[in-house]
Every structure is written in structure tokens, then in C-alpha cells.
Amino acid sequence: MKKNKTLLAAGLLLGIVPCHAQKAASKTDFHQWAATPPMGWNSWDCYGPTVTEAEVRANADYMAKNLKSSGWEYVVVDIRWYVGNDTAHGYNEKNPDWNLDEYGRFIPAVNRFPSAAGGKGFKPLADYLHAKGLKFGIHIMRGVPVVAVQRRLPILGTKLTAADIYSKESLARWLHDMYTVKAGPGAQEYYDSLFKLYAAWGLDFVKVDDLSEPYHKPEVEMIRRAIDKSGRKIVFSTSPGETPIAEAKHVAANANMWRTVGDFWDSWEQLKEHFEVCNRWAPYIQPGAFPDADMLPLGRLGIRAERGDDRQTRFTPDEQRTLMTLWSVFRSPLMFGGDLPSNDAATLALLTNKNVLAVNRSSTHNRQLFRGGDLVAWTADDPTTGDKFLALFNAQDQELAPASEAVWASGLINRQTPGNAADVDITGATKLYLNVRDGGDGTAWDHADWLNPTLSGGGKTVALTTLPWRNASAGWGKSTVNKSVSGAPLLVAGKAYETGIGTHANSIIEYDLPAGSTHLSTTVGLDNAAAVQNTGGTLDFLVFTKSPYRPAPADSVRVPVLLKELGIASEATVTDLWSGRKIGEFTTEFAPYIRRHGAALYRISARKK
Incomplete structure (x- = not known):
């Protein structure tokens, strides 16, 4: 309890814990397991439901060598690791080769994850990652497997079977692997058995799908209890979104991160929508519980993914910087979606800029400062120095005719x-x-x-x-x-x-x-x-029959910011965090040019009296 009070006090001191979240932080200590936004790699954007152990290890090796020193640590195996014959660019629902144990719990497909042979599950892979100083995560679907219900497989530690705990209400329409777990006898025991198994594997992170939109409160609570009973510190991520903002209090009391959008891909239109989404969720950022703007679709994508073909990200260099800047000043978890071994130097530089990552990890009071049309400013505080961070965005588009x-x-x-x-x-x-x-x-x-x-x-x-x-x-x-x-x-x-x-x-x-x-x-x-x-x-x-485009706006526009809007009454020094270069001294106003679809991130240091 002392640790919980310390965490809550720190949040109150930094001014970022809403009143509803203060109670959440005081009830449990799981927020301390991810006191800063989790950073890692997830297999979904590259490999969809078909990733193999060799590919996971290759990405982990790259992370350990090139990213670990910058704070990247989670390696997450996404959806359907329990199907031996899944298909790229979709799902095999005709004749899936299920792999599950005698208690109705999915286990890794050995043809894709050879080290799982002999009932070892994911433990050998987790051990491999842990030996490199990394952490291991998996994706699961909410609910109990349909095949476990059909086979009436027993629930560990009970006299009940999967057929006693399922419901056909509120099922996922896009994948039909699972039934809803209905609250009642055997339900909590089933989820407890899952996380007992995962803890034995050495799991550090779980992403639970079909949980946030619509929001399944009973199963969120069952999963929270199961993790707490497991004896292992497993970071809990809910997916996909948008999580109902009316449930912000509840999700912050139960999860470490929760999705604010549906699946996000390398689409400028989707990226632009995030300005409104992030502004809506910024008041709910707190230590150990973070609104999640979704993965970073950067680098090489679509190798065997659900969407699109093997490609480099469709984001331009300016849009990539916009993405990293917004995610950092919003303090979103950072989960890279590209194939890490395929990274070029520019992509690696995006992921390892220490000044930018420091904003994501330790800034406070993160908020939108203003939005004038498609010119947007965000700000945050450096709790150590008292400096201000300023992110500026030019989201102007070539306008379409009505x-x-x-x-x-x-x-x-x-x-x-x-x-x-x-x-x-x-x-x-x-x-x-x-x-x-x-x-x-x-x-x-x-x-x-x-x-x-x-x-x-x-x-x-x-x-x-x-x-x-x-x-x-x-x-x-x-x-x-x-x-x-x-x-x-x-x-x-x-x-x-x-x-x-x-x-x-x-x-x-x-x-x-x-x-x-x-x-x-x-x-x-x-x-x-x-x-x-x-x-x-x-x-x-x-x-x-005529071009629907209006004339393009200027490539760059000035985005003026009054220093008093940042709470700075005197002269200030401005440093560009992406380049590390000192821009100069300014009084009253700072008004840099920002490229269309681009962004800039600055440290604003008031002159000491």
C-alpha cells in the first residue's frame, strides 16, 4: 500500500491524474508494472496471424542489438499463434488446425513455434527473450474457444466444462474462434487457469482483443483478477478501440493501456484523425495507465499482413515524423509494427532519438495547446527542469471540392x-x-x-x-x-x-x-x-469530370506561439529536439515554419532570473 500511495502522490504532484483515476491508482499496484508507456514490437503489421518463431527471434535479436538501449523491450506475438495452418491477408476459418490443451487453453502451434514441442508452450521463447534483457508478450481473444465448448473440455480445478461458461451474446463478427465467457460458476476459474499457464510460460505482456469496442466490463474485470492471482507482473492491454470514454475510469482501474482507435495503418487520413482522438483522451493519461493510439506502421509492412502487400510504409518522411511526434507528446505506448531487421537508417533514427523518446517517457501535463484549422500545437512539462515541450503540426491537406x-x-x-x-x-x-x-x-x-x-x-x-x-x-x-x-x-x-x-x-x-x-x-x-x-x-x-482537388496550400506555413501561452513571461531559449540544435533566444513569440503534413518538437527553456 505504501508503494501505491507513493505512485498516487507522484501523479498528483505532476498534475496528470484525473480525480476518477486517483481512486484507480490507489486500489492496485499493477500501474507500477508499466509506469512509463510500454515500448516494443508487435508482429501484426508484418505477419498477421502467420508469424513464426524464427521471425520473432530475428526481430528480438535486432531489438536487443539496436533498440534496447533506447528503452524498447517488449516483443509481442500477435493473433492466432495457436493455428498451425492460418493464412496471410486474412484468417483460415474453413479448416483451422487448432492447438489446445486438455483444459481448453490454446497453446502454440508447434509447426510455427518448434521450441513449444513437448508441452513447453511459449516458455523457451520467453526464456530466449529474457536472456537478452527483453520482455515477452502475446495476443489473445476475449472469451473461451468455440472448439473447447464443442469438445466439453474441463476447466482446471473445477468439475465444470467450457460448455458451462459460454454465451453466444456479443460475439466478434470478424473472427469466430471464441464465445463470450458469461459471469457465473467456472468463469473466473477459466480465466485464472489461462493466466496461471501464461505465468508459467514467463509472460510479461498480454493484448486482449475484442474487449474494448464494445466494452466488455465483466471480462475486463475477470482478466484483471486472473492476472493479479497469477503471481506474475503481466502488463494488460485492451484492444481494439475506440474504448468508450465513459469507461475511462473503469479501464484505468483495470488495465495498463487501452485502445483509442480501431486498427491504425499507414494512412494519412487515419493519422490526421488522431489529433482529435488524442485531444479527447489526453486528460486520462496517468502513470501506469495509458490511452493507446495503436501501433506504429513504419518501416517494412505487409509481408503477410491482413492489409496490403509487402511494402515500405506509405507515410512520407514528414508524416513519419508527425506520427512519432504526436505519439510522444501524447505519451502513447510505442509498439513498432514494421519488420525490424528490414529497417533502414532513417527508420532506426526515428526510433532512437533520445530527446523525443524522453518526452514520451517522462513528460507531464500533456495537452493540446491550440488548434487553428489544421495547424495544431501540443505542450507538456519537463518535471525535472521546469522546461516546456512544444510540438507543432501542419496537417493541412489539398482541399477537395464539395x-x-x-x-x-x-x-x-x-x-x-x-x-x-x-x-x-x-x-x-x-x-x-x-x-x-x-x-x-x-x-x-x-x-x-x-x-x-x-x-x-x-x-x-x-x-x-x-x-x-x-x-x-x-x-x-x-x-x-x-x-x-x-x-x-x-x-x-x-x-x-x-x-x-x-x-x-x-x-x-x-x-x-x-x-x-x-x-x-x-x-x-x-x-x-x-x-x-x-x-x-x-x-x-x-x-x-474535372479535378476534385483545390489548389494545394503552401509547402510550409508559420505556426506562431505566444510564450505566455506556455506560461513563460521572459525570454526563452528554444532547442529543436529532433536535431538537438539550439534555435535561438526568443521573446514574446516563437513562430517557426512547419512543412505540410510535418511536425516539429521543441524544448522551451525560460531564462533564469
């Missing part, structure tokens, strides 16, 4: 919309732009399909899919002919289409039109890959 200027607009499309047919007059046009925009639901499930798009005129017809486009963008993934953006067949409202274009909001596909084209006919809809998700998937389809 929907009223389109030659055709679908109106809002969602999962209840069977499809919307269009016959668009394009007489006299030489250009065609197919534009899909997010419908405003705040989720990433915006898989859009242009189905059977056909040009006609002068007695001729031509399938648009047979013509090369000039340019194509997509919110994530890439626009694809005759497949959905997820790589699956085109499927809308239960109907399959052989011909079409799969893309993802926000998306613009540009064509040069054949001479004589007078009409475009097509059907549009939300692809099945989005329609089966838990939430979201709303779209606007637009057709333009």
Missing part, C-alpha cells in the same frame, strides 16, 4: 444499402475521377466497390476495368481491379461481382476518357469485408 460540384453523388451508403446504381452523363468530358469519401462514422471499415463500371457512347461500350488509370489513391491498401481492397472477391449485399474496382475511402481514381464517351454506368456499395465488421462502414461515392 460534393455539390460532382456530376453524380450516391448519397450515404452503409451496410444496409444493397447497392446504388448510377447512369452518369459525361458528354464532352475528357477526364473521369471516381472519388470515395468516408461517411463520417469515425471507423476504418470503409471498403468501397465500383461494380461493373462501363463507358458508352457513339454506339460503343467499354469496361472501365480494361482501361489503365492515370492515378489511384486509397485510404489503406491499394485500389484493385476485379477484387476488393482486401484482396477478396467483390461482394456487396450478398451478391458477387466478377468485374469492378475495390478501393477504400478516401480514394480518388483518375482516368483519361476515350473520345466519344457520353455515359458511365456503375453500381456502388460497401464491400462485404466491411459489412461483416462490428461497426462502421459508411461511404459517399462521387463522380467528377
